[in-house]
Amino acid sequence: MTDKQLRVSKIENGTVIDHVPGGQALNVLAIVGIDGSGGEQVSVGMNVPSDRLGRKDVVKIEDRELSPEEVDVLSLIAPRATINIVREYEVSEKLRVSRPERVVGVLSCPNANCITTEEEPVESSFEVLSDGVRCGYCDTIVRDEIADLIDND
Amino acid sequence: MRHDHLIGANQLSRADIEAVLDRAAEIDADPSAFADAHPDALLGLCFFEPSTRTRMSFDTAIKRLGGDSVDMGTVESSSVKKGESLADTVRVIAGYTDGIVLRHPSEGAATMAAEFVDVPVINAGDGAGQHPTQTLLDLYTIRENAGLDDLTVGVMGDLKYGRTVHSLAAALTTFDARMHFVSPESLRLPRNVRFDLHESGAVVKEHTDLDDVLGELDVLYVTRIQRERFPDENEYREVAGEYRIDADALDAARDDLTVMHPLPRVDEIASNVDETDHAHYFEQAHNGVPVRMALLDSML
Numbered sequence A: 001m002t003d004k005q006l007r008v009s010k011i012e013n014g015t016v017i018d019h020v021p022g023g024q025a026l027n028v029l030a031i032v033g034i035d036g037s038g039g040e041q042v043s044v045g046m047n048v049p050s051d052r053l054g055r056k057d058v059v060k061i062e063d064r065e066l067s068p069e070e071v072d073v074l075s076l077i078a079p080r081a082t083i084n085i086v087r088e089y090e091v092s093e094k095l096r097v098s099r100p101e102r103v104v105g106v107l108s109c110p111n112a113n114c115i116t117t118e119e120e121p122v123e124s125s126f127e128v129l130s131d132g133v134r135c136g137y138c139d140t141i142v143r144d145e146i147a148d149l150i151d152n153d
Numbered sequence B: 001m002r003h004d005h006l007i008g009a010n011q012l013s014r015a016d017i018e019a020v021l022d023r024a025a026e027i028d029a030d031p032s033a034f035a036d037a038h039p040d041a042l043l044g045l046c047f048f049e050p051s052t053r054t055r056m057s058f059d060t061a062i063k064r065l066g067g068d069s070v071d072m073g074t075v076e077s078s079s080v081k082k083g084e085s086l087a088d089t090v091r092v093i094a095g096y097t098d099g100i101v102l103r104h105p106s107e108g109a110a111t112m113a114a115e116f117v118d119v120p121v122i123n124a125g126d127g128a129g130q131h132p133t134q135t136l137l138d139l140y141t142i143r144e145n146a147g148l149d150d151l152t153v154g155v156m157g158d159l160k161y162g163r164t165v166h167s168l169a170a171a172l173t174t175f176d177a178r179m180h181f182v183s184p185e186s187l188r189l190p191r192n193v194r195f196d197l198h199e200s201g202a203v204v205k206e207h208t209d210l211d212d213v214l215g216e217l218d219v220l221y222v223t224r225i226q227r228e229r230f231p232d233e234n235e236y237r238e239v240a241g242e243y244r245i246d247a248d249a250l251d252a253a254r255d256d257l258t259v260m261h262p263l264p265r266v267d268e269i270a271s272n273v274d275e276t277d278h279a280h281y282f283e284q285a286h287n288g289v290p291v292r293m294a295l296l297d298s299m300l
């Protein structure tokens, strides 16, 4: 299979996430909770030339349709991403990311003294600001380093 | 006050604050009139960090309202030491009591605790987060001495980790107050507090030198700079030494300047300030009981 074929190869059923900023593909997978251990077939194109973004990443996930809620969380790191839901090789739905008001259980708080980082039965919860996120427990605001907070557990 | 819990000062409106302060003034004038206000109320005191003043003033406040308290004791003597989660601890104590007063070393502890119980949770300090009941007694003291309108307040010391500072700043945004924050560069207000101050439209200035603003202030609120915030002893001594006041330094202040401190103080206010008319920190500590009585009266 050539590079070109890999990039454009169609999936039968699943989700194609396009126009991800270059270098963020693995963070996209982390956000939607895919690390390969579930057996999903995933193909990733990194730093593909793009008219809009210069370099972009593309993520294709077979046999998994992302929900609108999952898609919205992607807005934190890939605000211009486009999402195609594919059924039987055809694009059956196009989704655009929109910023959610709150993201729960996706990011972990960078404040080591935050109650959510302890052995307590709570999920992290962040309010989404226009230019960052804010922990719903300790109020810590994170602006530029959001991808660093993605919970890989 | 129509809140189920008191977690942060930012949840309080001006009307909420004034209602508590008005009731505190009534109580202060005639405490015996409230002696049977809450005869069946049992307050759970959960202090995961050492506290003398806050714990004792809540204990006194509930008893002066005719109620009683149960105290989980020190962390060393309790099941927390055996690894019980905070969520479990507060659920159990909520089963015995009508309200929980919580102090905990982690930021967000009171927010989380409130999610697990159906009795009111009062945040008595969560790490470097908030300490809203301290703020209510601070505001009571400010109102008694300087008034809460057309007010210029200076806050000095550890603004980064000082939870009393964070709560006071949030509450002052609901009043007509100009705020000056004086601290070393490394202990400036945290990002979230600055964000909220900015969003509120409050008039805020930051300084590294008290002399820049001392002459304008109605109130100077001093907090302690702690040794553990600095990598070494020398740096601590050097920096902390610049944020101390004594009677001589206050010559440059207005005659009616009110000096406050959440206590305990170490040496950031020299003892010769105690004899001046500026000193209001012991009165401030005294106000803890009537203000907490007023708060409990509104929540239980």
Ligand SMILES: [Zn+2]
Pocket (backbone or CB within 6 Å): A109, A110, A111, A114, A115, A116, A135, A136, A137, A138, A139, A140, B108
């Ligand atoms: Zn947090």
